[in-house]
Amino acid sequence: MLFHCMLLMVSLMTIPASDVGHDGKADDFSSDALSRGPHSFDALHYDVSLEIFEGIEEIAGTSGLLLQSEESNLTGIVLDFKGMTIDSVWDAQGTLSFLQEDETVSVDLNSPLNSGDTVTVWFSYGGSPIIQGGSGFHWNMELGNHLSHYSVGMTPHSGRYMLPCWDDIYDKASMDTHLTVTDTLYAVSCGELVDVETGSGTTTYHWHHPQEISLYIWAIAVSDFIVVEDSTYSWIKYYTYPDVEIEPIFGKVDRMIDCFEATYCAYPWNQNLGFPFVGTSGCYEHNTIPFTVAGESIVAHEISHHWWGNYVTEEDWPEIWLAEGFATYSEALWEEWEYGFEAYTNYMFEIMQGYVASGKVLPIVPATNYWGITVYDKGASVLHMLRYVIGEDAFFDGLQLYLADNAYSSTTTADLIDAFETTSSTQLDWFFDTWVYDYAYPNYQLSWESVQSGSNWEVSISVEQIQTLGPVFEMPVEFLIEGTEKDTLVVMWNNIQSQEETYTVSFLPQEVTLDPCHNILRSGLVSGIEEQEGSSYSKPPPVIFPNPAHSSVVILWQHHRQFTARVFDLSGRCVLKGRISSASTTMDVSSLPSGCYQVSVESSISRDSAPLTVIRQGDR
Ligand SMILES: [Zn+2]
Numbered sequence: 001m002l003f004h005c006m007l008l009m010v011s012l013m014t015i016p017a018s019d020v021g022h023d024g025k026a027d028d029f030s031s032d033a034l035s036r037g038p039h040s041f042d043a044l045h046y047d048v049s050l051e052i053f054e055g056i057e058e059i060a061g062t063s064g065l066l067l068q069s070e071e072s073n074l075t076g077i078v079l080d081f082k083g084m085t086i087d088s089v090w091d092a093q094g095t096l097s098f099l100q101e102d103e104t105v106s107v108d109l110n111s112p113l114n115s116g117d118t119v120t121v122w123f124s125y126g127g128s129p130i131i132q133g134g135s136g137f138h139w140n141m142e143l144g145n146h147l148s149h150y151s152v153g154m155t156p157h158s159g160r161y162m163l164p165c166w167d168d169i170y171d172k173a174s175m176d177t178h179l180t181v182t183d184t185l186y187a188v189s190c191g192e193l194v195d196v197e198t199g200s201g202t203t204t205y206h207w208h209h210p211q212e213i214s215l216y217i218w219a220i221a222v223s224d225f226i227v228v229e230d231s232t233y234s235w236i237k238y239y240t241y242p243d244v245e246i247e248p249i250f251g252k253v254d255r256m257i258d259c260f261e262a263t264y265c266a267y268p269w270n271q272n273l274g275f276p277f278v279g280t281s282g283c284y285e286h287n288t289i290p291f292t293v294a295g296e297s298i299v300a301h302e303i304s305h306h307w308w309g310n311y312v313t314e315e316d317w318p319e320i321w322l323a324e325g326f327a328t329y330s331e332a333l334w335e336e337w338e339y340g341f342e343a344y345t346n347y348m349f350e351i352m353q354g355y356v357a358s359g360k361v362l363p364i365v366p367a368t369n370y371w372g373i374t375v376y377d378k379g380a381s382v383l384h385m386l387r388y389v390i391g392e393d394a395f396f397d398g399l400q401l402y403l404a405d406n407a408y409s410s411t412t413t414a415d416l417i418d419a420f421e422t423t424s425s426t427q428l429d430w431f432f433d434t435w436v437y438d439y440a441y442p443n444y445q446l447s448w449e450s451v452q453s454g455s456n457w458e459v460s461i462s463v464e465q466i467q468t469l470g471p472v473f474e475m476p477v478e479f480l481i482e483g484t485e486k487d488t489l490v491v492m493w494n495n496i497q498s499q500e501e502t503y504t505v506s507f508l509p510q511e512v513t514l515d516p517c518h519n520i521l522r523s524g525l526v527s528g529i530e531e532q533e534g535s536s537y538s539k540p541p542p543v544i545f546p547n548p549a550h551s552s553v554v555i556l557w558q559h560h561r562q563f564t565a566r567v568f569d570l571s572g573r574c575v576l577k578g579r580i581s582s583a584s585t586t587m588d589v590s591s592l593p594s595g596c597y598q599v600s601v602e603s604s605i606s607r608d609s610a611p612l613t614v615i616r617q618g619d620r
Pocket of ligand 1: 301302323327
């Protein structure tokens with residue numbers, strides 16, 4: 001309900017989709033780095049000034065780090081820095097000697113610091129910042145007729161590409177970012193815009209971020225943006241272009257904020273939130289300025305990171321499910337908020353099916369692929385199951401308690417367990433030990449028989465966990481016992497590999513179904529696809545735009561985050577095929593002659609189609 005201007009849609013970049021994390025970060029980012037342990041100082045505040053020379057693709061920077069010593073007699077510091085060249089270093093007392101090597105800069109302090117002492121060390125540097133595995137600074141990225149220049153955080157260690165820093169996720173700092181750009185451009189960074197100064201042919205934008213954040217969620221974005229305010233919450237901004245249509249999906253950002261504020265807590269970032277439209281294919285939860293592309297679930301995902309990952313942050317990367325698993329689960333909670341509980345259960349059913357179909361069986365913690373399906377989809381599945389196990393009140397109270405207890409700080413899964421044990425008044429090691437720290441998921445084999453006993457029937461239900469990998473999973477398992485006119489739901493607390501329980505029902509049992517509501521991540525979910533048939537919940541057909549198309553189309557299929565799209569011509573010949581995901585919603589149709597086509601979409605559990613018209617430039 002926000003945008004009144006309907007303008008031309010500009011095609012987004014087409015990047016091959018990966019089959020892993022929802023953010024589209026997966027393949028580009030290394031997942032072999034760990035943070036280092038405690039160090040000799042605490043980074044408190046970065047004051048970064050960057051002048052952007054887009055013509056020559058260089059940056060001139062000045063950066064100050066306010067640090068506090070955590071040991072006595074601290075005589076020097078070593079910071080992370082890679083790419084650009086440092087020409088001088090100083091503090092309030094004068095010039096400091098330094099040595100820049102491959103990925104570090106070592107600085108001798110003017111006088112030794114005792115524990116608790118603070119100093120601000122300044123660096124002057126410049127050059128062409130590097131891009132490493134998708135992170136770093138991107139020049140002249142095309143979005144329609146516009147060029148954008150931006151930094152992307154997110155690799156385990158990407159702050160070092162932009163400023164001298166202590167580049168570990170747990171050492172959070174507040175930020176001031178001053179960006180000087182050509183006066184036809186607009187520059188955005190994290191936090192609140194507190195000052196704009198014009199120079200001769202340049203403009204400097206000062207962004208202030210008072211709360212401490214990890215450097216992997218700091219970013220800048222520069223382009224010939226115009227600023228559009230959200231019509232519901234004017235503090236939400238869209239940094240866009242006069243000739244670019246904002247995806248209709250951003251019209252739901254107001255309700256997404258409502259959803260997450262009601263479910264989690266008040267938005268934690270002083271009503272600062274803006275969406276820079278840059279030519280990125282992946283999506284990134286940069287704090288207060290998420291980079292995101294089309295797709296309702298991905299927009300919800302990135303917004304939810306402002307609670308999960310940004311506000312309360314995993315202490316180290318192997319626990320990244322505390323960010324990504326929760327953001328993925330937030331997609332499902334958004335479905336529930338907007339479309340109802342059945343939409344939620346369908347969404348989670350699809351996530352769990354996709355995970356089982358992936359064949360992955362790794363523990364969630366420690367994560368081995370930080371942006372992989374185990375972190376995202378098994379992580380979300382664990383939250384879905386925990387809600388089922390401890391109930392609505394304990395689950396949502398636990399989420400809120402965890403956020404409140406750990407606001408603006410860093411955590412491990414142990415902190416999460418503490419919160420849920422408090423709100424559920426029960427010990428939960430048995431749940432987390434198997435689902436988070438151990439391998440695989442159960443494969444239940446069900447058998448049953450019934451005998452009449454007077455006017456009732458005794459139903460003996462046997463369950464055996466036959467998975468060959470992983471532990472015996474302790475779970476409450478529901479069974480739907482159905483007769484011709486009646487049915488009843490019973491629960492077995494299954495905590496041994498082979499277990500049998502007998503239940504009394506007042507009707508002749510005809511069928512027994514295990515886990516009919518899809519509460520458990522289990523092997524049988526994939527062969528249980530037919531259970532969805534007959535559901536009153538109908539999925540909307542795919543949306544294709546622009547249509548007619550010239551060079552590329554965005555394909556959105558609600559409730560499907562990954563699917564295959566095939567384009568058929570009128571003779572029924574498949575002329576194009578592509579994988580569509582949250583990370584890449586665009587298909588290049590520039591190779592097709594003008595004409596009418598049918599786009600068929602297919603996921604692991606359903607298929608649908610929609611017409612497409614292609615008009616070549618010369619045919620218009
Ligand atoms: Zn994410």
